[in-house]
Amino acid sequence: MIDIWFLTALILMIWIALSIIRVAAGPTAADRVVGLDTINTIVVALMIILSVAYNQLIYVDIAIVYALLSFVSTLYIAKYLEGGF
Numbered sequence: 001m002i003d004i005w006f007l008t009a010l011i012l013m014i015w016i017a018l019s020i021i022r023v024a025a026g027p028t029a030a031d032r033v034v035g036l037d038t039i040n041t042i043v044v045a046l047m048i049i050l051s052v053a054y055n056q057l058i059y060v061d062i063a064i065v066y067a068l069l070s071f072v073s074t075l076y077i078a079k080y081l082e083g084g085f
Helices: 006-027 030-052 058-081
Strands: none
Touching: 006 030, 030 058
């Protein structure tokens, strides 16, 4: 029987695939950045769900660091697109 956590992880992976399509087909750079940020957010959620599924706390720590790096990189890209270097 499939555990509910793995089913949720599978649904999140499908959403990541849809977001990758959005990043590839985005008409503007801002749309691509939003798609990339969506992917990063879903990956953080996926790490936390897998942490619960495997009963490993280390995935939560990795998810926190990944979320911080994702946030900083999104700010950096937004500043670049604004032309504020």
